[in-house]
Amino acid sequence: MNAKSTEARDFLVTRRAKITPDQAGLRHYGGNRRVPGLRREEVAMLAGVSADYYTRLEKGNLAGVSDSVLDAIAGALQLDEAERVYLFDLARTANAAGRPRNAAQRRRPPQRIRPVVQQILDSMTTTAAFVRNGRLDILGTNLLGRALYSPVFDSPTRTSEVAPPNLARFGFLDPAAHDYFPDYDASCHTSVAILRTEAGRDPHNRDLTDLIGELCTRSDDFRTRWAAHDVRLHRTGTKSFRHPVVGEFTVNFEAMDLTADAGLTLTAYAAEPGSPSAERLQLLASWAATADAATRS
Numbered sequence: 001m002n003a004k005s006t007e008a009r010d011f012l013v014t015r016r017a018k019i020t021p022d023q024a025g026l027r028h029y030g031g032n033r034r035v036p037g038l039r040r041e042e043v044a045m046l047a048g049v050s051a052d053y054y055t056r057l058e059k060g061n062l063a064g065v066s067d068s069v070l071d072a073i074a075g076a077l078q079l080d081e082a083e084r085v086y087l088f089d090l091a092r093t094a095n096a097a098g099r100p101r102n103a104a105q106r107r108r109p110p111q112r113i114r115p116v117v118q119q120i121l122d123s124m125t126t127t128a129a130f131v132r133n134g135r136l137d138i139l140g141t142n143l144l145g146r147a148l149y150s151p152v153f154d155s156p157t158r159t160s161e162v163a164p165p166n167l168a169r170f171g172f173l174d175p176a177a178h179d180y181f182p183d184y185d186a187s188c189h190t191s192v193a194i195l196r197t198e199a200g201r202d203p204h205n206r207d208l209t210d211l212i213g214e215l216c217t218r219s220d221d222f223r224t225r226w227a228a229h230d231v232r233l234h235r236t237g238t239k240s241f242r243h244p245v246v247g248e249f250t251v252n253f254e255a256m257d258l259t260a261d262a263g264l265t266l267t268a269y270a271a272e273p274g275s276p277s278a279e280r281l282q283l284l285a286s287w288a289a290t291a292d293a294a295t296r297s
Contacts (some may be wrong), residue, residue: 002204005059005060005061005062005074005078005094006060007060007090007199007200007229008057008060008062008090008091008094009058009059009060010199010227010229011087011090011229012057012073012077012087013058013084013229014031014038014229015077015079015083015229016037016043016077017035017037018127019037019038019077019078020036020037020038021033021038021042024042024046024076024078026038026042026046030079038056038077039215040055040058041054043073043076043077046075046076047069047072047075047076048072049069049072049073049075052118054073057069057073058197060094060096061095062090062095063091063094063095065091065094066093067088070087070088070091073087074087075254079137080235081198081216082193082232082233083231085197085201085231086196086197086200086231087199087232088273089200089203089292090200090240093126093200093203108205108206108207111133111137111139111263111264112139113131113140113261113264114260114261117131117140117258117261117264117266118140120266121140121141121142121266122142122143124142125142125143125144126144126270126285127144127268127269127270128141128144128145128147128148128268128270128281128284129140129141129142129144129145129266129267129268129269130140130142130145130149130266131258131264131265131266131267132167132264132265132267133263133264133265133278134169134194134195134197134201134202134205134208134263134265135166135195135198135205135207135208135211136166136167136168136191136194136195137165137166137167137263138153138164138165138166138167139164139273143285143288143289143292144281144284144285144288145269146286146288147245147285147287147288147291148241148243148269148284149165150243150244150245151170151174151176151177151180151243152165152167152170153165155169155170155174156174157169157170157173157174158170161234166211167191168191168192168195168211168215168222169211169214169215171184171187171188171191172188172191172215172218172219172221172222173215173218173219179242180241180242180243180244181240181241181242182240182241182242182248185242186266187239188222188225188228189225190232190234192222192225192226192228192230193210193230193231193232194232194234195211195212195226195272196226196229196231197231197232197233197236198228198263199212201263202263205296212226212233221258234255234265235254235255236252236255237252237253237255238251238252238253238254239251239253239269240265243280243284245284245287246280246281246283246284246287247280248280249276249277249280249281250277251269251270251271251273251277251281252269252270252271252272253267253269253270254267254268254269255267256268269281
């Protein structure tokens with residue numbers, strides 16, 4: 001079984017284990033259950049396919065499966081939007097297996113943001129904003145975004161001064177991340193889920209594969225979380241920071257895909273007006289402006 005088939009198998013197995021018969025609307029039957037989740041034949045029944053066919057799919061053989069069957073399986077397993085997208089991405093990869101590899105499937109040149117995107121970032125003067133790729137490299141920021149993520153930029157986990165800082169490498173390999181992220185567990189879970197989602201979307205990205213391999217090797221925590229096969233679409237919510245200059249604060253965020261730049265996401269942070277968090281964010285902006293002026297003089 002190749003790596004992609006293993007990923008498909010493990011994803012379906014872990015999703016099946018999360019759904020109880022009660023959640024699926026099934027009556028308990030068959031005596032004592034060896035596992036808390038659904039059995040394969042139960043998923044097959046809910047999806048309207050044969051048990052043998054579902055077993056083949058759960059073994060990672062997704063090549064040739066129709067969208068309607070994938071929809072039915074997603075419904076049976078009660079997948080959320082991110083999980084559904086990931087399942088379809090796994091099937092797309094299975095259907096592409098054996099095709100000639102093209103240049104886009106080899107190591108890519110370093111990603112850069114376009115000048116107009118940087119101009120948009122710089123125009124956002126009251127919010128912290130940055131652009132990242134799917135492997136969580138920070139590719140561009142505005143002044144306040146650079147100040148907010150200064151611990152990540154200054155982290156010893158950064159491979160070189162010219163290499164973009166990486167949020168996952170910082171989170172799992174720099175002890176400072178435990179203090180910087182007040183809800184460290186949630187932050188780590190989000191990072192791994194984003195990377196897993198990206199691995200389904202872009203499975204031949206060698207830089208992404210190398211990062212995942214590095215983190216699995218160097219972090220037991222990452223390796224355990226990676227094995228859970230959780231995925232996530234990170235679009236909106238709240239996030240807390242404990243910045244070494246201004247202390248702890250919470251901001252709202254919106255993450256927007258840059259449709260002209262596939263795989264890039266612009267994220268903006270803003271605090272509730274008049275809140276203590278807004279005061280701290282404004283203090284961070286003043287600190288950033290002072291530091292920037294000193295650098296320019």
